Amino acid sequence: MLLDVSCSVSDEDESEVERQLGNTELSYFLPSRASGVNDMYLHLGFVAPEHVVRRARVRMVWAILRIRHPLLASKVVMQGYDDVRFVFTPPQSPEYALVDADSNLEYRTSTKDELIDSYLNGARTLSNDRLSYLIPSLTPRSMSPFDECESPSYNHDIMICAAHFLGDGMALHQFANDLFVLLGGDKTIAELEAQLKEELSSRWGADSTRTAVLPNALEDNFIVSPSKLRSAAEKIDFQLSQQRLVGGHTFRRQTKQPRRTIVPTISYDPERTKNILKRCKTHGVSISAAIFAACNIAWAKMCSEKQELSMMMYSALNLRPYFTVKPANDSYWFLAISYFNVILPTFIPQSIDLSSVFWHRARVAKEQSTQAAKNRMIVSRSLLMAEERGQRARLWAKEDDERERGTFVPPPPAADTTLRTPSAALIGLSLLGNLDGIYKHGTFPAIKLHTLTTGSRQRSGGMLLFGYTFAGKLWVSLGYDVNGFDKVTVEQFWENMLRTMDELLLQ
Structure with missing residues (x-):
C-alpha cells in the first residue's frame, strides 16, 4: 500500500x-x-x-x-x-x-x-x-x-x-x-x-550520527593558513594576476526593450562529431580549446576596430579537485566554481593560412586553461575572487534596494586619473566536456536520452555560449538577450562561429 x-x-x-x-x-x-x-x-x-x-x-x-x-x-x-x-x-x-x-x-x-x-x-x-x-x-x-x-x-x-x-x-x-x-x-x-x-x-x-547536515559553503572546503605574511603575498599575487587580464572587445549593447533570452542550438551527428574530436586530437587540443579558438576567429573576422587590443573570454573552473577539507555531507549539490580567462589576439594575419592560425590559437587556449587549473595559487586566487565578488554583490544589492525605496544617493565621482588597462570580456563560455561520461545510459535501459539543453535566466544584455558532447553528438548553443544587443552583430558572430567550425573543424 x-x-x-x-x-x-x-x-x-x-x-x-x-x-x-x-x-x-x-x-x-x-x-x-x-x-x-x-x-x-x-x-x-x-x-x-x-x-x-x-x-x-x-x-x-x-x-x-x-x-x-x-x-x-x-x-x-x-x-x-x-x-x-x-x-x-x-x-x-x-x-x-x-x-x-x-x-x-x-x-x-x-x-x-x-x-x-x-x-x-x-x-x-x-x-x-x-x-x-x-x-x-x-x-x-x-x-x-x-x-x-x-x-x-x-x-x-x-x-x-x-x-x-x-x-x-x-x-x-x-x-x-x-x-x-x-x-x-x-x-x-x-x-x-x-x-x-x-x-x-x-x-x-533520531539515530542519525551526522556531525553536519548541510554541505559546506565553497570557502569552507579549504584549509586556510593563518600566516599574515602568506596572506599578504596571496593578495599581491591576486592583484597582479588581475592586472594581466587585458581585453578590449565587447558586443554593442542596447536596452530599448525588455529582456528576452533565446537559445539557438546546433548539433553535429555522431559521425561528424567523431571526425571533429579526431581532428582536435590530431592537433593536440580538446574540443573546448577549439571552441575558444572558433569564438576568437568568428569575432576577428568581423572586427574592424581596436584590433591592437586582445579579445578576452571567461569560463568556469571546477574547484572540487582542490578541496582540502573532508565534505560535511555526501551531497554533491553545492557551488564549487571559480573563473579563468583566455586571451587571444584579435587580428588575423593575412600571410598565414587561416587553418594554421586557428589551431595555433586553440593550442594557446589549451595552454592558458591548463595554466589556470594547475597554478599553485589557484586556491588563494579563487578565495580572494570569491571575497571580491561577495563584497561587490552586497554593494550592488544595497544600491538596488535603495533605488527601489527611492533613497539612493549616488556617491561623488572618484578623482582617479590612473590610466586603466581595458579588461572587458567579449563572451562567457560554459564548456561542459563529454557529458556522456556523467550520464550512465546503460544504467537506465528503459530510457533513451536524445536531447539536452541547459542555461540560466539572464540579466538584460546577458550572453553565454555552451559547448558539450551528449548522446554521441557535439552540441553548441548561444543563450543571449536578443533585445540587449545589436541584432546584426550577434547574428553575424553566430554565423561566423558555425562557419568556422564547419570549415576548420570538419576539413
Missing part, C-alpha cells in the same frame, strides 16, 4: 537546520532576488514507456533525491546583506517528504521550446522558499522508434530547475543522471517507497 500524502504539513515538528551562505553563494543569491538572474535549468528529451513518468513514480524519486540533497529542499532567509542563511526542515515522515516533493513538481503539456522560453522569459519559477522545481512535460505524440509490443515508448520532456547559488553545472548533470537511474531502473514503486523510508531514517532519523 502506497503512502498517504494527503496529510497537512502544518503539524510537522519544525526541527530546522541552517548555515550561512558563503561569499560565492551570496554573489549568486543577491542578484537573483528581483527576477531570478542565474536561475539554472536543464532540459532533457527522452524516450520511455509511460509508467516511467507517472506522477506517483516521479514524485517518489523526487522525494528521495531531495532527502539526499537537502539544499534542494531548503529555503533562504535573509536578515541582512551579511546574514543570509539556508534553512532546511528535515521531513519528519515519508508522507511529509512526499508532500514536499509534490508541491515542487508540476506536470505540463508543453514542447521543449515552450518550456525553455517560459522559464527564461516568463515569471520567475523559483523563489527564496522554492529553490528547486521539477517539470515533466507530457504531450500527445506518435509512438517512438523504440516501440515494443509489451511496453510501447513515447517521447517525453523533463526540466530540472535550481537556483545557481545551490550548485553548479556538474551538480545539475550528476543529479539528472541519478534521477534517471531511479526512474528507469528496475525498482517497483513499492521498492522505491521502501528506499525513501530507509534513506529518510538513515540521514535524518
Whole structure:
C-alpha cells in the first residue's frame, strides 16, 4: 500500500537546520532576488514507456533525491546583506517528504521550446522558499522508434530547475543522471517507497550520527593558513594576476526593450562529431580549446576596430579537485566554481593560412586553461575572487534596494586619473566536456536520452555560449538577450562561429 500524502504539513515538528551562505553563494543569491538572474535549468528529451513518468513514480524519486540533497529542499532567509542563511526542515515522515516533493513538481503539456522560453522569459519559477522545481512535460505524440509490443515508448520532456547559488553545472548533470537511474531502473514503486523510508531514517532519523547536515559553503572546503605574511603575498599575487587580464572587445549593447533570452542550438551527428574530436586530437587540443579558438576567429573576422587590443573570454573552473577539507555531507549539490580567462589576439594575419592560425590559437587556449587549473595559487586566487565578488554583490544589492525605496544617493565621482588597462570580456563560455561520461545510459535501459539543453535566466544584455558532447553528438548553443544587443552583430558572430567550425573543424 502506497503512502498517504494527503496529510497537512502544518503539524510537522519544525526541527530546522541552517548555515550561512558563503561569499560565492551570496554573489549568486543577491542578484537573483528581483527576477531570478542565474536561475539554472536543464532540459532533457527522452524516450520511455509511460509508467516511467507517472506522477506517483516521479514524485517518489523526487522525494528521495531531495532527502539526499537537502539544499534542494531548503529555503533562504535573509536578515541582512551579511546574514543570509539556508534553512532546511528535515521531513519528519515519508508522507511529509512526499508532500514536499509534490508541491515542487508540476506536470505540463508543453514542447521543449515552450518550456525553455517560459522559464527564461516568463515569471520567475523559483523563489527564496522554492529553490528547486521539477517539470515533466507530457504531450500527445506518435509512438517512438523504440516501440515494443509489451511496453510501447513515447517521447517525453523533463526540466530540472535550481537556483545557481545551490550548485553548479556538474551538480545539475550528476543529479539528472541519478534521477534517471531511479526512474528507469528496475525498482517497483513499492521498492522505491521502501528506499525513501530507509534513506529518510538513515540521514535524518533520531539515530542519525551526522556531525553536519548541510554541505559546506565553497570557502569552507579549504584549509586556510593563518600566516599574515602568506596572506599578504596571496593578495599581491591576486592583484597582479588581475592586472594581466587585458581585453578590449565587447558586443554593442542596447536596452530599448525588455529582456528576452533565446537559445539557438546546433548539433553535429555522431559521425561528424567523431571526425571533429579526431581532428582536435590530431592537433593536440580538446574540443573546448577549439571552441575558444572558433569564438576568437568568428569575432576577428568581423572586427574592424581596436584590433591592437586582445579579445578576452571567461569560463568556469571546477574547484572540487582542490578541496582540502573532508565534505560535511555526501551531497554533491553545492557551488564549487571559480573563473579563468583566455586571451587571444584579435587580428588575423593575412600571410598565414587561416587553418594554421586557428589551431595555433586553440593550442594557446589549451595552454592558458591548463595554466589556470594547475597554478599553485589557484586556491588563494579563487578565495580572494570569491571575497571580491561577495563584497561587490552586497554593494550592488544595497544600491538596488535603495533605488527601489527611492533613497539612493549616488556617491561623488572618484578623482582617479590612473590610466586603466581595458579588461572587458567579449563572451562567457560554459564548456561542459563529454557529458556522456556523467550520464550512465546503460544504467537506465528503459530510457533513451536524445536531447539536452541547459542555461540560466539572464540579466538584460546577458550572453553565454555552451559547448558539450551528449548522446554521441557535439552540441553548441548561444543563450543571449536578443533585445540587449545589436541584432546584426550577434547574428553575424553566430554565423561566423558555425562557419568556422564547419570549415576548420570538419576539413
